[in-house]
Amino acid sequence: MLLDVSPIIKIQGAKIELDEEIGLDSAEFLGESYRFNEPLKIKGEIYNNGQSLTLNARVTGRIKTECARCLAPTEADVELDIHELLSRAEDAAADDEDFILFDGHEIELDGIVADNFLMNTSGKYLCREDCAGLCPVCGKNLNEGECGCGNDYIDPRWLALKDILDRESGDE
Numbered sequence: 001m002l003l004d005v006s007p008i009i010k011i012q013g014a015k016i017e018l019d020e021e022i023g024l025d026s027a028e029f030l031g032e033s034y035r036f037n038e039p040l041k042i043k044g045e046i047y048n049n050g051q052s053l054t055l056n057a058r059v060t061g062r063i064k065t066e067c068a069r070c071l072a073p074t075e076a077d078v079e080l081d082i083h084e085l086l087s088r089a090e091d092a093a094a095d096d097e098d099f100i101l102f103d104g105h106e107i108e109l110d111g112i113v114a115d116n117f118l119m120n121t122s123g124k125y126l127c128r129e130d131c132a133g134l135c136p137v138c139g140k141n142l143n144e145g146e147c148g149c150g151n152d153y154i155d156p157r158w159l160a161l162k163d164i165l166d167r168e169s170g171d172e
């Protein structure tokens, strides 16, 4: 959503209370996918600090993603704080990385929320704390039971040797 900041842009100390819902598109980031099936809530304020605009807000909501171990669909709570400085492009030094630049008198909140979410997310959501994950050999979901490869997974290079040892011990 676009936030019109014209009421505060020329008045030092003026502020806008934020209490909005932000609907975001699905995002892919570092190989993880996130779906925002319901809008995230953003609550906070944006005020004119005399030189630029300060955005302080808390974002909450729920996302759908995949378990980092077993890839099962997983829901997770989102809770993050946003602290950003925003400046009109024409007012800021062009190379100043401390500021998010905007044109005119509207701020695009969606992008700010999405960027903050992606920067803050661990990317390591689990379907449950003790998720057993997938077997590295056969790919079976170990939450559903043992697969047979089990814990005595042996490097294929050692299998030939194991065969010999098994045969020998079988002879005794």
Ligand SMILES: [Zn+2]
Pocket (backbone or CB within 6 Å): 067, 068, 069, 070, 071, 072, 126, 127, 128, 131, 132, 133
């Ligand atoms: Zn899992």
Ligand SMILES: [Zn+2]
Pocket (backbone or CB within 6 Å): 135, 136, 137, 138, 139, 140, 147, 148, 149, 150
């Ligand atoms: Zn297995």
